[in-house]
Amino acid sequence: MAGILFDEIVFGPVRSRRFGVSLGINLLPLDSKMCSYDCIYCECGLTKHSGHKPKLFTAGEIKESLQQRFEALAAESLSPDNITFAGNGEPTLHPQFGAIIDNTIALRDQYFPAAKITVLSNATMLNRKAVVEALNKIDNNVLKLDAGTNETFQAINRPLARITLDEVVERLVAFKGDLTIQSLFLRGVIEGKMIDNTVEHEVALWLSHLEKIRPKLVMLYPIDRRTPYTSIEKVSESELLILAGRVETIGLKAEVFC
Numbered sequence: 001m002a003g004i005l006f007d008e009i010v011f012g013p014v015r016s017r018r019f020g021v022s023l024g025i026n027l028l029p030l031d032s033k034m035c036s037y038d039c040i041y042c043e044c045g046l047t048k049h050s051g052h053k054p055k056l057f058t059a060g061e062i063k064e065s066l067q068q069r070f071e072a073l074a075a076e077s078l079s080p081d082n083i084t085f086a087g088n089g090e091p092t093l094h095p096q097f098g099a100i101i102d103n104t105i106a107l108r109d110q111y112f113p114a115a116k117i118t119v120l121s122n123a124t125m126l127n128r129k130a131v132v133e134a135l136n137k138i139d140n141n142v143l144k145l146d147a148g149t150n151e152t153f154q155a156i157n158r159p160l161a162r163i164t165l166d167e168v169v170e171r172l173v174a175f176k177g178d179l180t181i182q183s184l185f186l187r188g189v190i191e192g193k194m195i196d197n198t199v200e201h202e203v204a205l206w207l208s209h210l211e212k213i214r215p216k217l218v219m220l221y222p223i224d225r226r227t228p229y230t231s232i233e234k235v236s237e238s239e240l241l242i243l244a245g246r247v248e249t250i251g252l253k254a255e256v257f258c
């Protein structure tokens, strides 16, 4: 199934279940998804390889687009709670990510100084110094951790390059910045294989990773919109609340978003 792609650099503002009134920024191509993962639940659809290098907007084009939208919102006396980097894939893959963050901070300070800047990321680029430096300048880093075992990580997130869950966890532990973990829970038979990150041995190992990472918050959520595989089941709010309670027993804050 094809996913839904954002067809603008700046989109919204939308009322987000996690970030209030959120103005989104998409750093990735408008006509295709670009990501280092191929998550089975991705709302943008599956990650495809077209064989050609995708065209990215430059930092200058993104700045101009952002400034125009900020001016229009300010003229209507509308102000977002959050400026959220999300969009058609993984934002930290943009080669000018650091300059884009600097430009966004300057524009935020000029137009909406109370708004927070949030980056939703899958954490695969935390081994790049420039990416970590940029993320350390913003208000909220919301980084993905969906599994306890490497087997389930490979089955859910399906990284395109060779990377293990232990390596992702190491990068999250080494990240000294402001860090929230987002974890999506699901179950379903995908390509003949049962995938379930709510079973006890998955949850126990996921908790042990969280104990090492020590995020300021763990966000738990189920699938929300259409996913590439219709066999994925939405985990109930009551199950997520039980998992959140277990996060709290290890001394971490947890919130469920349904």
Ligand code: SF4
Binding pocket: 035, 036, 037, 038, 039, 041, 042, 043, 044, 047, 088, 089, 090, 121, 122
């Ligand atoms: S990391 Fe995000 S954008 Fe990338 S495949 Fe997974 S859900 Fe989609």
